[in-house]
Amino acid sequence: MTMPLPEKNQTVTHIFLFALFVAVLPWVFGLSRATSYYTDVMVFVAIHSIIAAGLSLLLGYAGQISLGQAAFYGVGAYASGILTTRLGLSPWVGIMAGMALAAGLAYGVGLPALRLKGHYLAMATLGFGMIVYIVFNEFIGLTGGPSGFGEIPPIHFFGMEISSTLGFYYLVWTFALVVLWISLNIVHSRPGRALRAIHDSEKAAAGVGIDITRAKVQIFVVSGVFGALAGSLYAHFVTFINPPPFDIFFSIKVLMMVVIGGIGSIWGAYLGAALLTFLPEWLAFLEDFDVLAYGIILLAIVMFSPDGLVGLGSRVMGRIRNIKY
Amino acid sequence: MAALLQIKNLNKRFSGVQAIFDLSFEVTQGTITSIIGPNGAGKTTLINMISGFFRPSDGDILFNGEPLSGLKAHQVATRGIARTFQTVELFGRMTVLENVMLGCHLKSRKGLVSSAFRLPGVLREEADIKTRSLSLIETVGIAEYASMKAANLPLGEQKLLEVARALAGEPRLLLLDEPAAGLNEVETQKAAEMIMGLGERGVTVILVEHDMKIVMSISEKILVLNHGAKIAEGPPASIRRDPGVIKAYLGDEESYS
Numbered sequence: 208m209t210m211p212l213p214e215k216n217q218t219v220t221h222i223f224l225f226a227l228f229v230a231v232l233p234w235v236f237g238l239s240r241a242t243s244y245y246t247d248v249m250v251f252v253a254i255h256s257i258i259a260a261g262l263s264l265l266l267g268y269a270g271q272i273s274l275g276q277a278a279f280y281g282v283g284a285y286a287s288g289i290l291t292t293r294l295g296l297s298p299w300v301g302i303m304a305g306m307a308l309a310a311g312l313a314y315g316v317g318l319p320a321l322r323l324k325g326h327y328l329a330m331a332t333l334g335f336g337m338i339v340y341i342v343f344n345e346f347i348g349l350t351g352g353p354s355g356f357g358e359i360p361p362i363h364f365f366g367m368e369i370s371s372t373l374g375f376y377y378l379v380w381t382f383a384l385v386v387l388w389i390s391l392n393i394v395h396s397r398p399g400r401a402l403r404a405i406h407d408s409e410k411a412a413a414g415v416g417i418d419i420t421r422a423k424v425q426i427f428v429v430s431g432v433f434g435a436l437a438g439s440l441y442a443h444f445v446t447f448i449n450p451p452p453f454d455i456f457f458s459i460k461v462l463m464m465v466v467i468g469g470i471g472s473i474w475g476a477y478l479g480a481a482l483l484t485f486l487p488e489w490l491a492f493l494e495d496f497d498v499l500a501y502g503i504i505l506l507a508i509v510m511f512s513p514d515g516l517v518g519l520g521s522r523v524m525g526r527i528r529n530i531k532y
Numbered sequence: 533m534a535a536l537l538q539i540k541n542l543n544k545r546f547s548g549v550q551a552i553f554d555l556s557f558e559v560t561q562g563t564i565t566s567i568i569g570p571n572g573a574g575k576t577t578l579i580n581m582i583s584g585f586f587r588p589s590d591g592d593i594l595f596n597g598e599p600l601s602g603l604k605a606h607q608v609a610t611r612g613i614a615r616t617f618q619t620v621e622l623f624g625r626m627t628v629l630e631n632v633m634l635g636c637h638l639k640s641r642k643g644l645v646s647s648a649f650r651l652p653g654v655l656r657e658e659a660d661i662k663t664r665s666l667s668l669i670e671t672v673g674i675a676e677y678a679s680m681k682a683a684n685l686p687l688g689e690q691k692l693l694e695v696a697r698a699l700a701g702e703p704r705l706l707l708l709d710e711p712a713a714g715l716n717e718v719e720t721q722k723a724a725e726m727i728m729g730l731g732e733r734g735v736t737v738i739l740v741e742h743d744m745k746i747v748m749s750i751s752e753k754i755l756v757l758n759h760g761a762k763i764a765e766g767p768p769a770s771i772r773r774d775p776g777v778i779k780a781y782l783g784d785e786e787s788y789s
């Protein structure tokens with residue numbers, strides 16, 4: 208499940224090449240009228256990648272499941288939305304506040320659940336997600352309740368207002384690439400190694416002095432912070448929020464992104480986010496049958512490649528290499 | 533001089549079984565102490581209590597004069613006590629090198645934030661522990677396997693890897709639970725020499741081992757357990773002659789003497 212570690216500078220090279228690809232993509236999409244709206248879709252791919260990267264760290268490296276990532280996503284979105292519209296604060300303050308609040312909540316939920324051996328975090332986060340969803344719906348004075356609220360202002364970056372889709376595309380992908388870099392750095396260093404060790408043998412990990420609870424709580428906090436960042440970006444892009452995007456189904460969708468992409472691979476989380484964001488667009492022509500096709504495709508991937516798209520990719524590459532020689 | 537480790541009236545009861553019964557002994561800094569006894573005598577249970585994996589039912593364990601009571605396993609490790617496991621506990625999907633680098637966990641500092649942002653010093657620390665780990669792998673003689681997944685190692689090398697990983701934390705006290713079990717004669721000899729070398733380097737060792745040849749040749753002191761109780765304690769020469777020990781344990785293994 209764990210990939211061999213690439214050399215550090217190789218990681219940076221890969222991210223750089225990926226950044227170039229992302230940078231030219233909107234111009235390629237722009238060549239045809241039929242694909243120009245893909246830039247919009249790619250904004251969501253970036254947002255989903257950020258939240259999936261956090262869950263990938265938690266699931267693939269700490270071996271813990273969270274069913275409440277949508278709640279952190281919502282916390283980020285509502286913190287940004289409320290602070291900017293009600294108090295007139297800068298979106299950057301909203302983003303920071305959302306991440307700080309998510310960090311505190313993740314700590315509060317994670318500490319008691321992760322002290323225990325087993326998958327208590329899955330249950331705890333399921334409950335947490337439900338509570339947060341109820342808060343979004345019922346605290347109408349603050350959240351606007353089921354009908355939500357709008358007029359969330361755009362982000363300003365060095366005095367520039369980022370309100371066009373293309374501008375937002377570059378902003379959100381900058382975040383997604385920084386999150387990718389951070390996640391890979393964590394994986395390829397002492398704390399990431401400690402997490403993978405816990406995944407392999409908790410006994411041996413404790414024996415070498417790793418504080419298992421602390422390591423798991425830390426990475427859960429990171430996953431919450433990434434979720435909140437994604438939520439804030441969503442709020443400033445869409446400029447209107449109401450509760451449905453932050454329900455349990457979105458938590459499950461993020462979980463699927465990580466699993467479909469390949470558990471134990473951060474790049475896989477980005478691939479999974481891309482697939483699960485584009486797939487509904489591509490299947491829309493099936494109208495009522497789109498959900499069915501969607502389910503069949505995901506099932507097929509999991510059945511034929513339990514290590515996800517990343518595993519499938521590396522097997523295909525292996526085949527191609529064998530043919531050459 | 534106060535002993536490095538003091539065990540005082542230690543008891544461990546599992547439901548129905550008294551695994552350790554009113555056990556007291558001391559371990560002097562820089563010595564090799566062996567613990568022997570038949571299967572089920574309570575040797576592993578004792579190691580588990582010293583290393584914080586089990587909580588004693590009664591009694592005290594003092595390390596360097598301070599009680600270890602209430603500390604969790606990872607906290608005990610922080611105090612300078614490392615261990616190996618009777619049934620190998622490696623990080624199976626990680627490489628041999630990574631396993632030893634994890635042994636350096638307490639000897640390195642870089643946390644989540646500095647690692648995440650690659651703050652200055654992170655790469656240097658990584659390089660440092662890599663170098664240290666490689667030299668330890670060499671010390672125990674498994675350098676050729678450095679980039680192999682630990683789970684794919686032959687059993688003998690897995691045992692040696694556990695020792696290398698334990699040493700990486702530069703412990704003051706090292707607990708070895710049957711390090712030679714499953715090794716062939718050549719490997720056993722290599723392991724014995726390595727353990728003796730540790731004693732000479734000032735690491736205090738508690739060794740649980742069935743191979744009497746090793747135990748008799750490298751221990752300063754031997755402690756004999758039977759049904760959780762101490763039945764003899766002393767230097768190899770006196771243990772070999774102890775009638776109670778011969779009756780309870782050595783039996784037909786007298787040929788070793």
Ligand SMILES: Nc1ncnc2c1ncn2[C@@H]1O[C@H](COP(=O)(O)OP(=O)(O)O)[C@@H](O)[C@H]1O
Pocket residue numbers: 546547549550551569570571572573574575576577578
């Ligand atoms: N976790 C446990 N739960 C219940 N009984 C245990 C446990 N660990 C050991 N025992 C019992 O304690 C006794 C001593 O076992 P152990 O310490 O493994 O002996 P040794 O290492 O000397 O062979 C045995 O009777 C064993 O069954």
Ligand SMILES: [Mg+2]
Pocket residue numbers: 575576577618
């Ligand atoms: Mg044992």
